[in-house]
Amino acid sequence: MAVDRLHLMSALKGYILSVSGWRKVFAASGEEQDTSPEISEADRVLAVCAGKVIGEFFRGQKQGTSLLLARDSRPTGKALCRALAAGLCMEGVGVHYAGIAAAPEVMALSAADPDLAGFVYVSASHNPVGHNGIKVGARGGVLSADEANELIRRFREEVERLGEAEAEGLLEGEAPSDLWEEEARWKDRALRAYGGFVRRVITGGEAEEEVARRWRELGEGVRRRGLVVVGELNGSARGASVDREVLEDLGCEVRLYNAEPGRFVHEILPEGESLEMCADLVRSVVEERECEVLGYVPDCDGDRGNLVYGAPGVGVRALGAQEVFALAVLGELAWLDALLPGGVQAHRVAVVCNGPTSLRVEEVAGAFGAHVVRTEVGEAHVVGKAEALRQEGWVVRVLGEGSNGGSIVHPARVRDPLATLGSVLKILALREPPYALFARWCARKGLSYHPHFTLTDVLSSLPAYLTTGTGAPEARLTIRSEDRAAFKSTYERLFLSDWELRANELHERFGITGFEEHHHEGLETHVGFGPSFRTGTQKGGLRILFKDEKGEPCAFMWMRKSGTEPVFRVMVDARAHLPGLYDYLLEWQHSLIRRADEEASRGRTRS
Template identity: 40%
Template sequence: MAPIRHPGTGLFLGDPDVIPLQSINESTIHTELECALQNLILSASGWRTVFTLSGYEEDPANQIGDAHSCIVATAALVFSDYLKQKIGTPKPVIIVGQDSRPTGTAIADIIIRTLIATGCEVRYTFIIAAPEIMAYVREGSFYKIGHQRHLDGFVYISASHNPIGHNGIKFGLNDGGVLSASEAKILIETFQKTIQASDHLARLQQLLTTVHSDTITSLYEKIDVIKQEAYSAYLHFTNEVITGSQNQEIQQRVFSYIEETTKQQGMGILIDFNGSARTTSIDRYFLESLGCTVASINDKPREIAHRIVPEGESLEPCRQNLEALHEQNPAFVLGYVPDCDGDRGNLVIWDEFIKTSRSLEAQEVFALCCVAELAHMVFTGELRYDKKGNAIDKVAVAINDPTSMRIDRIAQAFDVSVFRAEVGEANVVGLARRLREQGYKVRILGEGAAGGNITHPSSVRDPIDTIGAILKLLTIRSHQDTMGLFEIWCELSGQAEAYRNDFTLSTIINTLPSFISTSAYAPEAILKIKTTDHALLKERFQYIFLHEWELRKEELASRYGIIEWEALAYNGMDERRNILNFREAGKGGLKILFRNFHNVEIAYIWMRGSGTEPVFRIMADVAGKDYRIERDLLTWLRQMIEKADNV
């Protein structure tokens, strides 16, 4: 039987006759496996490492080594067992998909075979965006979409924004999100125990021989049918997310606002797909259905033309192309760039005030989305106020610890609460769920420092929801005695004079609270440290900070108005304020919050070791427009951490 290729893209799917792991010799695999396990990062956000044979993170090759093949098969095995116990069925239905990384196909083949061998029913989508596979499994658990049985869980192969040689695995149930931190911990512990068993490799080899090549061939032949089901489910779900309603009349009302404005004034959107999984998704169809004119570059899967993370230099091709398009057609004012799995994306805009295109910071994008979604809640009556202007409804925004305090200022204008969790999508989603159980309405949540928003009922960041929020903000305009979204924001934030009928996206951005935040992917925000015990590092940092504070407090007060500080720790879904021992932050986030003479929080410095990359991240967030303060605080933080690392 010959190797099989995908009929639409021509990309290699696999060779059904080649059984994985059969050529591995147990006497030679031990050292290689031990090394691979040391470099494997296991977290609720995903299991990640460099999978390419060369070990080089920028290697675009598609083959993976024996040790990583063993790791992948073990991961699939433990997830199969976990899901069977969790839902109480011996034959769960599992969706398997991948982003557009070259190693994804080899990893998927092993996962599919292992799941089938353990009795699971597998449906394979091939290349699919992360929000799409999660919408598919969620929607499939509520109603029939072509099959008699609902969907029980998913395995998604991706390393998100990491370089192309990286890859990883995400696991989830049918609630449409990745496993919670507590559930992920169970899976990780089982994996670590399983892979160390002396007879484990032999068991895997025997298990994989039970899967017939005809079964794999049949699975590959159904890819287009399964992918179309996922596409339809995602489109259906996106309509609900962006409009905030399952009611088709309400959906049509919201979309009619967008269509009316886009058709009257024109709306051109450029997408730099960068060869990501979104090349196979709903973006173009959805936006064109709303009256937008869509242009795209790098729009073939695996046509990865530049760095994957949609930050900084990665936005330049989109920015330059948007500028050229705007010269030809002034309707082109917006562009976006997703990461490889398509669950986040950052924006470029045409700024008419400076007469050129520019990239937006991730924190800026999230702030715009918060304004849009909170104003939409006011517009629809989900967020109401009494005669004194106090919110009647209990509304909250859930964010991660390095999200800018700009969000707190926005929330204050709407009189809603802000809650923070440790970095990690699972933590923020879990926090939002907990808040809903406490009676809060949580429409928008996310990780501002990383870019992208999560809009309820979605449980994952999604650039199409980001664009949807921006379109609502631009197109749901004031009519007679009804205020549009931007006017609602202007009124509530005390900027009524800033509203004008011919407002643009640049007009809106200029009304956002002013903050300077370190970009999460700026070189100066990333440290390589030797200390593996992050709790110990933070304990050392505390002694250094306390000494430095005494030396600098008069200068900080006179130059920046900083007169006091408070230490906060973030672990999982919990925030602890005014901690006395910085060691309590452990592997989580540690923040030093600064206040001024009026007891107003005006800045912070923050640190945390990445859970998905071998780096230590730092940042500063400062109210105002003076970049020098942010640079000073960040440099100071960096020097103190480096000193603590060298103790």
């Protein structure tokens, strides 16, 4: 059956192409909750075309001789891998298929094997089951923003040039059959590479002896605590990974549930209601074992994992994504404080995060003497900025997107729930000198310390903020305006007008005396009000940072059009000890966006 230009262009229109990856609803029905494994003929042609473009890109890099291909556990993953492999092979690129694998596993092997020029990973991360996507990377992480944008440009151009006869040839394309016969061997290589790499990540060690010693010390502490870890894997790729092996080797009692890849029992995004099953499982283990229990729920590709905590006499609660990131930052900065001569304050240490990460991180980092550097949303931006800072002599141990869940711990270049669990386990298990991580934090914050603390005490010591969750209905708006520059200019004009009317109330009720406007674009943040502080297509995030009478940040309002979903994202972050501030700012932000959209979409913007 021929695939005509109309169907190809319609299929291409459904793509969201960003530096974080290429995504769309690939289920043939077009329904995002469809669990069918079939994709349309037009989507198959585009996937083969994508494989050709990716293959040509890596041939030009001349680094390595082949590519690793793998997927998460979504039903359309196999069809997309077959199409991508066909396109890659058409370009003469060697392809090694590892089947279902967690994203950190794929990236660990791509970093460890010098013969691999990079990887192609089929996943739509946290999006619903009918979605899928293509993530391309090298050197153990996603491509840089410049590389990713170049690949997007080439893909668009190739599709625009595609004639119907050539499309028919791509539709019939297949990779050699022996490629699929090597799946088990490459999967085993990925597991072995990842198992060793995640130990390096958690310990921060370089030499094998150093990694082994620190791993042994951490394991001894974990065993003394008698910790239980519950993994509610929700059919994700982590069910086919090293979770049990690594955690049991570290001394945890491990209980994994819903570990069959592809068998989803609730929504994929590990927030809100999707954490309730894990909470029930943690509760039952607490009642049975009468001990502290950590639970985690990954997304489909297994690179993020939000946490659930329970303990006798305390109850069970799910931790928010921002809280988990702040906890990981605390653990890793305290770990650095113990390892670096003279502690963190004697070195240039930075934490890199995206624009909508909670101000909790500034307070945690500030206590240790570390700096916080922010980027535009997107893992490629956060990783790229961290690498740039290291080249300038900075120590960047922990980074990530607090708004999106999970943390990245150097030398990893991708989020990993095992690394996040490692950060928490180090806090709980390493209580004695020379480590004593929680004692270090308490000393920096001037808090009283008790050696018999629990994770409840650690969580209570974190800075208290109220933050909009990314999965909350109030975090996702729809706007009509397509002109980002006009929309932002209108927003700014309305904000200034409102500020004149609200300034006294903000001061009297909340102690707010001023604000700054931050523009997060790529790897950089520009501080200043108005369009002269923005560049290019103005697609980055815009953040209004509010300051108190001491000139210290106390809250922010943030917004950005999503690069991976057809939504406009909104977030508010406010100190919890200022009653009513969060609700006040959220209502104001929604009002500003609605009014700016109405005016901008009618072409009523004024300078």
